[in-house]
Amino acid sequence: AQSVTQPDIHITVSEGASLELRCNYSYGATPYLFWYVQSPGQGLQLLLKYFSGDTLVQGIKGFEAEFKRSQSSFNLRKPSVHWSDAAEYFCAVNTNNDMRFGAGTRLTVKP
Amino acid sequence: EPEVTQTPSHQVTQMGQEVILRCVPISNHLYFYWYRQILGQKVEFLVSFYNNEISEKSEIFDDQFSVERPDGSNFTLKIRSTKLEDSAMYFCASSEVPGGELFFGEGSRLTVL
Numbered sequence: 001a002q003s004v005t006q007p008d009i010h011i012t013v014s015e016g017a018s019l020e021l022r023c024n025y026s027y028g029a030t031p032y033l034f035w036y037v038q039s040p041g042q043g044l045q046l047l048l049k050y051f052s053g054d055t056l057v058q059g060i061k062g063f064e065a066e067f068k069r070s071q072s073s074f075n076l077r078k079p080s081v082h083w084s085d086a087a088e089y090f091c092a093v094n095t096n097n098d099m100r101f102g103a104g105t106r107l108t109v110k111p
Numbered sequence: 112e113p114e115v116t117q118t119p120s121h122q123v124t125q126m127g128q129e130v131i132l133r134c135v136p137i138s139n140h141l142y143f144y145w146y147r148q149i150l151g152q153k154v155e156f157l158v159s160f161y162n163n164e165i166s167e168k169s170e171i172f173d174d175q176f177s178v179e180r181p182d183g184s185n186f187t188l189k190i191r192s193t194k195l196e197d198s199a200m201y202f203c204a205s206s207e208v209p210g211g212e213l214f215f216g217e218g219s220r221l222t223v224l
Contacts, residue, residue: 032210032211034212034213036215042218043202043216043217043218044154044202044215045215046212046213046214049212090153090154094210094211094213095210098156098159098167099144099156099204099213100156101146101153101154101155102153103152103153104153104154
């Protein structure tokens with residue numbers, strides 16, 4: 001069965017600093033990959049997705065992610081973090097119509 | 112923009128009571144899902160549903176849980192006899208194609224006392 005690992009439970013960055021959230025997956029083939037964001041008390045909003053093609057994908061709110069097959073990774077990045085980016089971020093893998101989520105990384109943004 | 116809607120937004124119930132959570136998926140979507148998120152924990156898959164039957168279910172989705180699409184628009188999750196540990200946020204999602212992007216509702220918070 002596929003699995004998703006987000007090694008960092010909590011990350012704190014200063015506003016304006018760059019950000020990278022890690023995600024690794026375990027699956028025999030290339031799955032469909034997603035990053036979702038969840039603000040406190042809210043639902044899940046899609047940031048970006050990778051199905052095929054260009055391994056660097058752009059998403060909303062200035063986020064991007066890069067799929068690296070050799071590392072089974074799909075890390076999320078943002079060059080300059082804003083205070084409003086403070087939230088929980090979930091990496092997800094969808095194979096055979098079965099989407100599974102990582103444990104999430106909570107992002108705190110310092111002024 | 113079409114969206115997934117869920118009702119109620121919050122339900123408080125006594126242990127042992129039946130609860131039905133309702134979802135209206137996006138109208139042209141064919142694949143439906145329920146996920147659960149216990150406070151402060153990860154989002155956990157419960158069940159997927161297609162063509163009026165369950166496609167997959169997790170170990171969490173035991174005999175106390177059931178899903179139904181009673182008409183052309185609603186997709187419901189029933190918990191027959193709630194337990195304290197069922198307290199969580201329950202998210203409904205739908206997708207147009209298998210393996211595609213899931214669109215999530217805002218969630219229904221269930222509190223079991």
